[in-house]
Amino acid sequence: MPFDPLAAARAFPLIDRGENVYLDNAATTQKPAAVLDAVRRYYETTNANVHRAAHALSDAATQAFESARADVARRINARTTAEVVWTRGTTEGINLVAQSYGGSALGPGDRVLITELEHHSNIVPWQIACARTGATLAAAKVTPEGGIDLDDFDAKLDQDTKIVAFGHVSNALGTVNPVRDLVARARAVDAVTVVDGAQAMAHFRVDVQELGCDFYAFSGHKMYGPTGIGVLYGREELLEAMPPWQAGGEMIEEVTIEATTYARLPFKFEAGTPNIAGAIGLGAAIGYLEGIDASALASHEDRLLRTATSRLSQVEGVRILGTAPDKGPVLSFLMDGGHPHDVGTLLDQQGIAVRTGHHCAMPLMQRLDVPGTVRASFGLYNSLTDVERLVAGVHKTRSFL
């Protein structure tokens, strides 16, 4: 059965209001009622701290919280829930790996390899880890289409490379990177792989065992879940060997004034009271996504992207950035005679929400030699009518500039 975006839109209260054409899904997605209800229900019926008290409410909260972790493990095909660490989001997950794994595995002469396509949150943590450890940072070039230049990637992937970090789907251009292939190349030099999955989770099923990566980080709020919750998947052997990075309650087994033994995985990396409601909301978002036929969803979103791409390329003076064959539903473009900020402001006046600017990928903008782009990014509740409104909005915008 084809996916019905209008029925889906009704499940999202903010979208259902119909006040805006919301095309900023790569920044954050809207939340379905199922997620809002789960969070509300948790606070109304189950709220208590987890893993601590001997009372029934705390048991119920712990069970709901851990059951959400099991939902994540199932969704990404982790081997055990010990491999699913709650974080605040992608950014925190990458920082955890950079500080804990990077801090202990890197040394002078070692190399961390990233790409020019990365979001700042997959660049800056590595700069800091390198500065602390004396390792060096290299970045594989992007091709004019917006893919990773594999020759350059191979050339920079030398025997000293200990960590390779790259995005699954580019937030700025939409490029879907060949993760399995990149992981295999990194494996050949015994480098550990870190995948930034922020832009992948909402659009297709991710199987971390099939990808073969060592770490995979993502954010709940970009996959129809709440803000402030995310996940770091890590291979158990690696997580086991890594030192904790933040310290406090929840992450310890026993503390004396002299010494501490740390809690088992994944709690070792979860100091302090976690975002319980967020985790439960993310579990509900996964439940929501699992209720949708994945291939129907993929063809729906692909059709939005293809239609928007072909309609906008016909507008005089519009240039599309990012033309890789395999793309997520992200469309970046520029207009002759208009700065992205002008275009974004004029679209906003027409009730069309897009993102403009460098999309936290300044090195990529420098490589493409553009001041930024206008980015329309689609979610499952967007329809071809939204695409038509965008196209009409772009035509009108052109008449101003």
Added chain:
Amino acid sequence: MADLDEVRDTFQFLDDWEDRYRFILDLGRSVPQLDPELKTDDRLVRGCQSLVWLVPHFDPEEGCLHLEIDSDAHIVRGLIAIVLAAYDGNEPREILDFDIEGLFGELDLMRHLSPTRGNGLRSMVARIRSVAEDAAAHATLPRR
């Protein structure tokens, strides 16, 4: 260059967003372009999605602050025209006393002054005010 009263009057007659933004874009066309050599990093206003360059000159004889401002985005140039109409050639004290938020509120352009806007208008205003403060302090110093 735009005159503040004219800007206010014209805005009163424009009731839909299209006319208002066409007028803002027109205002932007009246702002002289900055000499490319002056577009240096130290003149960039921070926090901008679009680039804004600010070149202030304080004339101690006249006691007035003259401003040259430019941007790579057209709408921002239009907003610059309004800022110039409010500030350019005035005494530092007048600049500091001028209620720019009130003006942008009256013109229904307040959203462009919001801290999240990232278009740098807010940082530009803050920079001009800080130059005006320095100039005001300088002007009240006893002459040696």
